[in-house]
Structures are given as structure tokens and as C-alpha cells.
Amino acid sequence: MxxxxxxxxxxxxxQMNNIIEKLKTQSxxxxxxxxxxxxxLxxxxxxxxxxxxxxLGTLTAGNFGATNELAKLIGEAEFTLVLHEGNKENIHMLAIGxxxxxxxxxxxxTPIGLIRMYSQKSVTALLPYLEKMQVEKKASKKDLPSDEDLENLFNW
Amino acid sequence: MTMLNYAKKEIICKIVYYGPGLSGKTTNLKFIYGKMDTQYKGKMIAIATETERTLFFDFLPLDFGKIKGFTTKFQLYTVPGQAIYTNSRKLILKGADGIVFVADSQIDRMDDNKSSLKDMALNLREQGLDIRNIPLVMQWNKRDLPNIVPVEKLEETLNFRKVPTFEGVAHKGIGVMSALKTVIKMVLNKLGG
Incomplete structure (x- = not known):
């Protein structure tokens, strides 16, 4: 893991911003x-x-995680799609791998079919970028606040 | 896990408050929310029952602004402490960078403290994390109550790693900010190698 x-x-x-802007326009x-x-986020x-x-990001991840636990209860490996329907607006969540x-x-x-079709296309395009993000890497110490910076930041 | 966003010059870390039910995890977050200046904090949310017991999690985003060229953000979560919510706790631990274990100092809660610590070790393992090396601090909360366990006993029973510990009275803020500051330093030190 x-x-x-x-x-x-x-x-x-x-690149990811281009993909989601295109999704927004098309769908x-x-x-x-x-x-x-x-x-x-x-x-x-x-x-x-x-x-x-x-x-929104935090609640989405929690919601999606809970939904996947539900999936396991009925013997599914996962649910890749979660949809919430409201009176005026809806939320469509799709797993990226x-x-x-x-x-x-x-x-x-907006027709749900349009959202599903373009979301699926976008997920395929986004997946390589998200996979690429997962690298073992330490941050450079010069980019990180030191203990002294934190002490001086505010009155703890 | 930490996100190093070189595009936005941003570092985001996740800190989780863990411990048995009613040990004071949400009280810690509420105190931090009240103490922090508006410029450093976002909106706090609590997914709780009608009796204010945590049902899923509490969440408080902190933004320390630009330090050393990078904006440093911490996202604080609590887990629901009640034993039945172990699946929820597992979800919240996903990607955790550091943990504040909030123990209840009362004598009759020692078994719950021990069970919660054991549960945390198992849930961390399921997320590919290891209780033996994740940045961790412990808070001995409720030191203002009668019938409490001596600190030496808490250290001996729960602090197997000899991590930094803090005596706490979370509703008064005692031991809250010091525990947070220490775990943040540990996370950043680990991140910087």
C-alpha cells in the first residue's frame, strides 16, 4: 500500500485543470x-x-468511503459511482481508480446521461495524472516551517 | 498522507484525534477553533447525533499561511469514539500524517483507553500505517476530575512508545495547543526527512 x-x-x-474545464463546458x-x-482537495x-x-472535498471523501463499506457488506468490491439528487441541484461522484x-x-x-458520459471520459483522462502523484518523496527542509517558525507564528 | 502541491506552493497534512468515546476529542477541536484567529481557520463541521456524540467525524481546517514560500495547511479530524464505529474510524485514519491520542484519565475508563489504543493500532495497520512510527502524541485528559489514574500509571499502561504526553483539561484549553503544536512539529520533521 x-x-x-x-x-x-x-x-x-x-493538465488536470484543462480536463475539468472541458468537462464543465461539455456537460x-x-x-x-x-x-x-x-x-x-x-x-x-x-x-x-x-x-x-x-x-465539499472532505465530506465527499467521507461519503465515498462510507459507501464503499456498504458495498463490502453486500459482497461488492466497491461502488464506483455515488449520486445525490436534490430539488434544484445534484452531486455526481465517480471514482478515479x-x-x-x-x-x-x-x-x-442538465440531463444525468450527459454528466455520466463526460465524467467517465474525464476519469480516464485524469487517472494517469493521479497515479503519477503517488511517489515516495520527502519535502525539502527549506520549504517547511521550522520549529522556530511555528513557535513564532502565533500565541499558542 | 501529506500532499505537496508544487503548483500551488502548498503543503497539506492530516492530523487525527483518536481515543475512546467521551474522552474529549471534539472538545479539543472546539477549543482550537475558538482559540485560533479567523485568518488561520476555516469552517468547522461536526457530523454528530442529536445528543452531540460524534457520529462520523469532526473536521477543522487550519491554514498557517505562507511560511518559507509554501502555504502550510493542516486538516484536523476526530474519530467517533464509541466501540461500534470502528469502520468509520478506519476511514478517517486513511492518509493520516499524525495522531493525537486523547485518553480519559478516570479510573473506570482505563479499559476503554486500552481498547481504543489497540483498535487504533489495528486500524492503522489496515491503512498501511504503523503505530510504532507514525507521529503521535498523547493527552491525559480530564485531569480536573476526581477518581483519576496517576500520570505515572497512564504512562506505564498506554505510552509504550514514550512519545510526548500532555496533561489535559480540554474544556479549559489545558494541554490542547501544546499537544497540537508538538504533533505538527513531529509531522513536519518527518516530512522533511
Whole structure:
């Protein structure tokens, strides 16, 4: 099992951003997010300021994890898709291999088939970038706050 | 696990508060939320029952801003302590970078403390993590109550790794920020090799 840090390089983030922007345009959805399996938000398209993408990412990962436990209870290895339907808006979550989750928020006026088709295509395109993130790597000490930096940061 | 985002110049780490039910994990997070200036904290969420027992998890994002060119963020989670929620605890531990084990100092909770520590070791193993080397601190909480176990006994029974420990009264903030600061330092030191 992978235990190192996840590393995201600028060029890979650009590629992932291009993929989710394209998904947003083609599927006519409202917001797209990519979340890793431990709940960290990797990136997202611009969204309504009332939506907190960090919280959304955390809850998505929790929700997806709980759903996979349900899957195991009935003898399935996993559920790759989770859909929540609201009165006006819906959330569509699709596993990106076992590395992350593609989250799409869309209005009721948008056909679900459109979201499913373009989400699936995007997952295929995103998977190599998420797999590439999983590398054993230490951070450079010069990039990290020292003990002294933390002491001086605020009055603990 | 830590995310090193070289595109956004951002480091994100996950800290999990673990321990038996009613030991004070959520109280720790609530105190931290109250203590932190607005600039350093995001919105705290608690997925709890009507009686305020944690059902799934609590979550508090902290953002220490740009230090040494990188924005340093910590995401704090609590697990539900009640024994039946072991599957939920396993999920929350996924990708944890550091742990604060919150023990209840009361004499009649010692068996629960021991069970929770054992449960944590097993759940960490299932996530590919090892209780013997993950950054860990322990808080002996509820030191203001009568009928408590002496600290020496808590150390002897629970602190098998001789990790840093803190006497706590979480609702008054005693031992809360020091435990958090120490685990953060341990996580960053490990991350930097």
C-alpha cells in the first residue's frame, strides 16, 4: 500500500485543470472538483463563493468511503459511482481508480446521461495524472516551517 | 498522507484525534477553533447525533499561511469514539500524517483507553500505517476530575512508545495547543526527512 507523500507538479495540475474545464463546458455542469482518497482537495473549477470546496472535498471523501463499506457488506468490491439528487441541484461522484474522486455538481435541468458520459471520459483522462502523484518523496527542509517558525507564528 | 502541491506552493497534512468515546476529542477541536484567529481557520463541521456524540467525524481546517514560500495547511479530524464505529474510524485514519491520542484519565475508563489504543493500532495497520512510527502524541485528559489514574500509571499502561504526553483539561484549553503544536512539529520533521 502506498504510504509516501503525494506530489503535484505544476504541469500536471495544468493538465488536470484543462480536463475539468472541458468537462464543465461539455456537460454544462456547475462545478467540478477532484478530491484525493484521504479528503484533500486537489483542484476545482471556479464555483459559487457560497460553496466551500475544502469542506465539499472532505465530506465527499467521507461519503465515498462510507459507501464503499456498504458495498463490502453486500459482497461488492466497491461502488464506483455515488449520486445525490436534490430539488434544484445534484452531486455526481465517480471514482478515479483508487486514487481519487471526480465530483460534479449540476442543475436538475442538465440531463444525468450527459454528466455520466463526460465524467467517465474525464476519469480516464485524469487517472494517469493521479497515479503519477503517488511517489515516495520527502519535502525539502527549506520549504517547511521550522520549529522556530511555528513557535513564532502565533500565541499558542 | 501529506500532499505537496508544487503548483500551488502548498503543503497539506492530516492530523487525527483518536481515543475512546467521551474522552474529549471534539472538545479539543472546539477549543482550537475558538482559540485560533479567523485568518488561520476555516469552517468547522461536526457530523454528530442529536445528543452531540460524534457520529462520523469532526473536521477543522487550519491554514498557517505562507511560511518559507509554501502555504502550510493542516486538516484536523476526530474519530467517533464509541466501540461500534470502528469502520468509520478506519476511514478517517486513511492518509493520516499524525495522531493525537486523547485518553480519559478516570479510573473506570482505563479499559476503554486500552481498547481504543489497540483498535487504533489495528486500524492503522489496515491503512498501511504503523503505530510504532507514525507521529503521535498523547493527552491525559480530564485531569480536573476526581477518581483519576496517576500520570505515572497512564504512562506505564498506554505510552509504550514514550512519545510526548500532555496533561489535559480540554474544556479549559489545558494541554490542547501544546499537544497540537508538538504533533505538527513531529509531522513536519518527518516530512522533511
Amino acid at each position: 502506498f504510504k509516501g507523500s503525494k506530489v503535484l507538479q505544476p504541469e500536471d495540475l495544468n 454544462k455542469c456547475l462545478v467540478v472538483l477532484i478530491v484525493d482518497d484521504s479528503g484533500h 486537489i483542484t476545482n473549477t471556479e464555483s459559487d463563493p457560497s460553496i466551500d470546496p475544502i469542506l 483508487d486514487c481519487g474522486i471526480l465530483v460534479v455538481i449540476f442543475a436538475n435541468t
